[in-house]
Amino acid sequence: MISVGYYPIDNKIYLVLNKKEYQGNTYVFLANEMDSADVMVRKVENDNILKMLDNKEELINVLSLFIK
């Protein structure tokens, strides 16, 4: 067993698979515990504010960090 961070969103548990810093911001890659294909990226502020990304370019740049 390993300890994994998660965020409860819309009554679902989204596990933190990875965390990256990009241009001064923190991003987390999240996966729905009940559906591993249900994944999302969020920008984290103050450890407890999850924000969607502003645009697709920002997402692509962050995704490239996650898979490197």
Added chain:
Amino acid sequence: MENDYRINEHILDINHEKNKILAERLVSNSVGSDAMVVAPKNKEIPRRDFLKYTVFGLGVAATALYFNEKLGISAKVSNELDLHAANSYMIDTKFKEYFERLNMPYETEEFLMFKKLNINDDNIMVMQALLECLQEDGFSETESWFAISQAFGNDGLYLIAKIYGKDSIDDLLMSKGYLYTREDGSHAPYREYFSNQNQVGYIENVKILKDLEEKKGMGL
């Protein structure tokens, strides 16, 4: 029934319409204006499950990068990724992250083989997890082996042979139906049945395999 194969198919055939849908879902889930206050928590989960989420989840990310142009995204970094990169991500990049801590005995036949294949204990662990995941998702053992052989080639079968402690890899592959004997007595991989394997996906190949097995009266 087809949906049962969705995740597995994602690993094995990244260039597929369903995977594009997964990538589009990732984009729509991630881009927007919503924000929420939610405190992070921690929980204990099996290491195998975490690997499963990671491989599948980041595989969707790789797919999103591959399909970026079709998704209306233009970023220089995405142009560096092509289909080969997206496919090899599953096999190389992510696994190597786990495999770096090589700790195998050296100067043995096993070590030389594993060194050649860039395999170590963690690699085995990931492969075991993948095999278990496939079986949990409804694949039979034979189907899982076939899936892994399709994804990892014969090198993956060597790895599986190591996991199961078989002395003879050829015997193992024969017993599992992944090798057959040509008329001249030489061995050929089962994949030779699938002359179109580069054009069709995993599901189609499994169906072909099942048909072949049923005709032989072997069943899966």
